Amino acid sequence: MRGGLDAAESLLGAFLVRRMPGVIDRVGRIVEVEAYGGPEDRASHARAGNTVRTAPMFGPPGHAYVYLVYGMHDCLNVVTGPDGAASAVLIRAVEPVAGLDVMRAGAARWVARRAARQPEGAAGSAATGDTLSARHHQPGHRIGTGPGRLCAAFDIDRSFTGMDLFDADGPLVLVAGMRPDPASIRRTPRIGVGHAAPPWDAVAWRLLIAGNPSVSGPRAPITD
DNA sequence: AGTTGGATGGTCT
């Protein structure tokens, strides 16, 4: 699926803009992505075909597909393929460009929401305070590192599924940015898909900007 | 610095 990789590469360096009433716009530069294909791709959510959950992946390109993973983290995808053929690019990490304080507030809200679900009492609340404090003092460049963390920082959840990300007036907008030097782009296997049948567990469809401090996970480049 | 296990809920078999 060469087309999916091209689409993924074209998203590197693009800006993700989150507009919310009453607060400064949040802007992140996309520095890490993964390409996912259709039913043939055994690591893709589309492997089970066109279901209620995955229907957006089979829809028109440029729209959002947001899913919940491990019961807690929302993850943002950009649908890339032609209408009718499932494909999507998972946005795995952004480098904060503007609105860092609002991103931190978004991450803190996520933690608070989670804590509010827990039963009353116990040592949980003290631990939550420590977590909030630790998160607040984290270096800013890691606030959007990882698909779950970037969604928390940008207040993105499943309700964003189906949104047109190229609608300039929408709450979440993709804006073209300076493309990274092709020599700085590295490819590795996708993260967390070890369960998939070969070769889908190993295809190097994760793209990242080498050396960028906001990139997640293993930095070891695949030379190919 | 690297590894391990728990949290947690929707989706699919």
Next chain:
DNA sequence: GACCATCCAACTG
């Protein structure tokens, strides 16, 4: 009832 496109804290060395 099993399986996750994750994250963090608490371990080991």
